[in-house]
Amino acid sequence: MSLRFSLMGPVRAWRDDDEIDLGPRQQRAVLAALLLNNGIRLSNDQLIGMVWDDPTPSAVMALRTYMYKIRKALPELDLKSKDGGYTVRAELVDDCRGEPLEGLNSTYFDAQRVRLAQQRLKAREDWLERELDVLELQKHVTANPLRERPRALLMHALYRDGRQAEALDQYHQARALLNDELGLEPGPELRKVHAQILNGDLLLARRPEQLPPDLPDFTGRAQEIARALQVLPGTVGITGMHGSGKTALATRIGHLAKHRFHDGQIFVRGNDVVQELLRAVGVENPTGDRAALWREKARGKRFLVIVDDVPDAASLSDLHTPGSAMILTSLRRLNEIPGVTWFKIAGLTEAEAHELFRKVLDPRRIDAEPEQAAFVLAGVSYLPNPIRVLGGKLSARPQWTVEMLVRQMERETRLGNAVPSDCRAVLAPLVKAERQLTDEERRLLRDFARQEHDVINICEAAELSGMDLACMEVLLESLADVHLIEPLTLGRYRLPRFVKMFYGLRTLVPTS
Known part of the structure; x- marks a missing residue:
């Protein structure tokens, strides 16, 4: 209520x-x-x-x-x-x-x-500055003829629309009115816009709107979304294994919060974060201290910035500006970045996973084989990206049953890297993660996956691999940092089912 x-x-x-x-x-x-x-x-x-x-x-x-x-x-x-x-x-x-x-x-x-009336006027003019709608600006100027800020905005909007003579006429109208009513000349803002139009160097502000489309089948993450919306305009960080839906969650939060950041939304994916930020606000070939230039461009503005797959903490150094917000996604939690509220995501809840599966696959086919469907979802640890791919795969094969998908998943996982493209898409999160591992980390995961139980402690892992405890702790923590194992209590870890299936079956064949 x-x-x-x-x-x-x-x-x-x-x-x-x-x-x-x-x-x-x-x-x-x-x-x-x-x-x-x-x-x-x-x-x-x-x-x-x-x-x-x-x-x-x-x-x-x-x-x-x-x-x-x-x-x-x-x-x-x-x-x-x-x-x-x-x-x-x-x-x-x-x-x-x-x-x-x-x-x-x-x-x-x-x-x-008086205070509320001024507050309302400012809010209205802030909106007019963002939209630069000529008709709405004309209405506002008619209702408030002595206010110079909306008159300057109207001149700007008319100039942008190629109506230079009308823009200059607005200045002359304002000057005559201010002289007649108040005995004053136009203020610095009006004079500056007038001079820029005469000189042909009035810059048209760029308002970036770069958010990717929101996923129509987005499911779950209600607690994380609610908390992130409370944190903004602070910095939000989202970490989780490949395939957990970090980018989708950041995008969903961005769409829900974008109305609070009226100067635009910027989406960056790549190693040179500051270069992409500057390009988004119209700076193509920056020189000198680029971070300082970004702070100058963002001063007094309210941008929503999503940095997807942050490469390292150094790439974000000195980029935060008051009033703007950042949403970061990263495989690893970057604790060296100050002032970030981090969220770790993994698979969906079992109920949410079933809900997503039913969005991408005819629910009647799921209801016909509920046990097999439950096995498929648990097999990928309820991760949204593999669920979406598997649902799409079955939708493209109307004659297949869910049981057939289970059998193919088991057979194709044994094939190592020689798998069809659709199965490779399901395994992509773990294939991508594996490329970034050392030989020792891969060997430990294969040894771990062969065990009957899903939980192992540091002593058992050391005995299994023949490594000393100090080296084993570093190795286990490294795997936990990229979410291939889940830390439980000090020295105890769980292997997610999706990872166990991937590495357990891959031990049957050589992998390249």
């Missing part, structure tokens, strides 16, 4: 889609004072001073009565007196109905009315 409030116009409240009766004017004034100080404790004396300019002794009793009625109408607010005061934490929306705090009269509300 959602509770939200508006102070733009009369004080209003809704529970989901139903508007709530907030009572008489002074009761709404008490609620408005609390909402204007969202999250701040107000004493009884402070509330009375905000609502009444000349309070009488009866104001104390009136306040108690109004608080009782507000609690009764809005129990979700949990309005309890604590330390002689009250605190509200609520969601405020701007429904653009009219003058803020309509009908509420006091010195405090008069001052807040």
Whole structure:
């Protein structure tokens, strides 16, 4: 159930889609004072001073009565007196109905009315700056003819549309109006745009919108998404093994949060992160300190930056800027990068894996062989990328049963690297991971996969491989860093089923 409030116009409240009766004017004034100080404790004396300019002794009793009625109408607010005061934490929306705090009269509300009106104007002009819509700018300039910022934006938008004469005419209109009404010349912003148009060097700002498409069958990760949205505009890091869906999760978070970062969204994949960031904002051939140049370009802006498959911590050095957000994906958790909230992802839950499988494959085929379907999903450790590939493979083979897929998975995994392209796509996460391993790491995984149990401790691993404990600890931690084994408690590790199947069956044949 959602509770939200508006102070733009009369004080209003809704529970989901139903508007709530907030009572008489002074009761709404008490609620408005609390909402204007969202999250701040107000004493009884402070509330009375905000609502009444000349309070009488009866104001104390009136306040108690109004608080009782507000609690009764809005129990979700949990309005309890604590330390002689009250605190509200609520969601405020701007429904653009009219003058803020309509009908509420006091010195405090008069001052807040001016503040909210200015806040609304700035928010509107921020939006107009992002969109540069000529028609909307013309409407705004007509309604606010003495405001220079929207007039400069209108000149910019007209120039961008090839209407240079109209842009210059806007400057002359503004100059005449300011002279007639205020006896002033245009300010520096208007003069600068005017001069740039005359000189032909008005730069058109580039607003990058580089987010990849969101996956229509994206499934799960609700907790990680909710927490990441809370962390932004801080830096979010997503780590997990190949095939766990790090990029898909970063993209989903990006689409959910992009409305908060109005200067654009930048997606970078590659070793030269700062070069790609600068290219996204229109700098093609930077010289000198490129990180410093990026910070200059991003100063005062709100960008959402996704850096996919971060190569190393050094590639992100000195790139963070206040107000902008970064979402990082990396195979390894890069603890040397300061201020990152990391999320480690692995497979989906069993229920989520079944849900995804049913999105990519006719559910009737799954329902006909539930045990085989469960075996397939568990066999790939519920990782979303292999599930998506397997579902697509079965969809392309309408005469196949799930049991046939199980048999082919077992047979083709034994073939090592000589497998058809569709099976190679299923195994791709582990094939890619294996290329980055040392011979000792590959040998340990094959030895581990031959064991009946999935959990091994450091002493057992040392005995299995003939290595000393110190070297074995380094080796196991290295494999845990790339998520090919899961650390449990100190010195104990589990081999995921997908990894066990891959390496266990590959021990039957030589691998190149």
